[in-house]
Amino acid sequence: MRNAVKEVVSGFYSLIVGMRVTIGQFFKPIVTVQYPHETLKIAPRFRGHIELVLDPATGKPKCFACKLCERACPSDCITVEGAKLEGAKKRSVTAYHLDFTKCSLCGSCVEACRDGAIRFSRDYNLAGWSKEDFIMDLFKRLELEAQAASPEKVDGRAVPGLIAAQDAAHQDKTKTDLK
C-alpha cells in the first residue's frame, strides 16, 4: 500500500517534470525555417549534379573528353564524346550526357577529373514531370546558358558574360526570395 502511494506520487511528479520541459520550450527561439519563403544557405561542398566548367581564357568548356569521369562512375551514368577540332591542340568535348536517374551523387567523377573541368552544380530544385527531364545534356545546357548571357566586362577584361553569370549563380543560388 505504502509503495503504491509512493509510486503514484513519484509518477505524478515525473509527469510534472516533463511538463515543465515542454512549457520551457515556449520561451525558446524557434528553430524551424519557413521554406519556401526562407531558404538556408547551401553548404560550400554541396554535392549536386555535375556541370561543365568554362575556361575563362577561351570561353569554351575546360573538358577535353578524357573520359576519366566516365570510367570512375559507379553507375555508368556519364557519357562523354569528344573530337579533335581543326587547329586545336587538344580534343574538345562535343557531347556530355548525364543520366541523372541513375546518379547517386557520390562525386567520384569530380574527384577523378584532373583539370577541374566539372564541378557540382548548386541546383537543388530538381523536380520534374518526366524521366527525360533527368537525362541531361550538360554541353547543350552550357551552350544555352551562353546564348542567354551577353558578353560583359569583368575586371577590365572582356569575358563571356556567362562565366560571370555562372560564377555568380554558383556562388549563391540560395538567395531566391519567394516572398
Added chain:
Amino acid sequence: MTTQETIVSNLADVPRSNGGGVETFVLNVGPQHPATHGVLRVKMTMDGEYVLRAEPVCGYIHRMHEKMGENRTYAQFLPNTSRIDYLSAMTYTHAWAGVVERAAKIQPPPRAEYVRVITSELNRISSHLVWWGAFLLDLGGFTPLLYAFDDREMILDLLERITGARLTYCYYRIGGLYNDVDEEFIEGTRKFVHHMRPRLKMYRELVTENIIFRKRLIDIGPISQEMCRKYGATGPVIRGSGIPYDVRKAEPYSAYPEFDFEIPHFREGDSMARYLVRMEEMAQSLRIIEQALDKLPSGPVMAEKVPRVLKLPAGDYCYAVEAARGRFMVRIVSDNKEIAYRAKLRTPCLSNLSLFEEASQGMLLPDALALMGSLDLVIPDIDR
C-alpha cells in the same frame, strides 16, 4: 501468458494454457507499416491480443549490395556503403575503407583517423537520435521526435559542411578522407558537444523518467544472454543484456585505442535496458568527440601512396567496426584483381531481427512492437 522457450512451428503443439486450441488469426504487420520503419513484413499469428508466433519476412528492399561489391572496383563501391544503413553511413564506409586499407597495407595519416572517429561518433549520435524519436513515436509520443530532430539537424549541418551530403556521406576514401575538416567544423562540433550535454539531461527529464514510458518498457521483451549468443546479436541489444561487447574495445580499430570511454551495459535485458544503453552511449560518444578534438593532430588527410588502379593481393580480409546498431563486418576475398572475388557484408540488424521471433512469443501486440522498436532495426541493413 508466459514466454515460451521454444519456437512454435505448429499451433497444435501450443498447450491450451498458452492459448492453444482457441481461434487464432494471422495479422500482417507491414510491409508498409509505420512501426516497422521500412519495408519489413512480420507475419504474426495472433490469439486475440497475444502473439503466438511472429515471423519476419525480409527481402522487400534487397538490392544485392554484396553482388554489387563483386562487379565494381573497390573505390566504386564506396557510395554503396552509405546506403546499407543510411542512418550510420559513416561507420559503414569506415569498414569498407578499412578492409581495403588493411589488404593493400595503406596506413591512413593520423589526422584522417581522428577525423574518422569524430565523424563516426557524430553519426552515431545522430543515428541514436533518430532511433529515440522514432521509438517514442512507436510508443505513442510524438513530441520527442521533434526535439530529437532539432538536435540531429545540428549534426547534419556540421557533417554537410565537410562532406557535402546530409545522409549518404561517402566521406572516407581508401587511404584517408575526401576533404579536410575546417576550423568552423571544429568550432561547431565543440559547440554541439556543449549544447548536447544539457539536452541529454532534458531528454532524461522529459522521457526516461516519465512514469508512463517506464511502465511501457520495464520488464517488457526480456532478451537473455543465451538468446543473444544464439542469434549473434550485437550492439545495444547485447549490451542491454549485460554483455559489454563492443568492437571498439574488443577489436580496437582506427584511433579508438587512444581514447578513454566506457561501454555502457545493463543487466536487465528488457526494452528499458536497451533504451538506457543507447542514451548512455550518446554521452560516451560526446566524450570521445571531445577528446578527439583536443588531440586532433595536424597534417595531411590522405595517405601518400594510394595507387589509382587498386589491386588487392590474393587473400581473405576482414574488418569490423562498431556501427550504431552493432558489429558491422566486411569480408573480402581477393584473387589479385581490381574487383573483389567475394564481398561479404555482415550487418547487425539481421541478427538482431532474427531473435525477434523467439523473444516476442506470448507478448501483447503493443509490447511486441515496443520490443521491435527497442531493437532499432533499419530495413535496408537487414536486406542489403
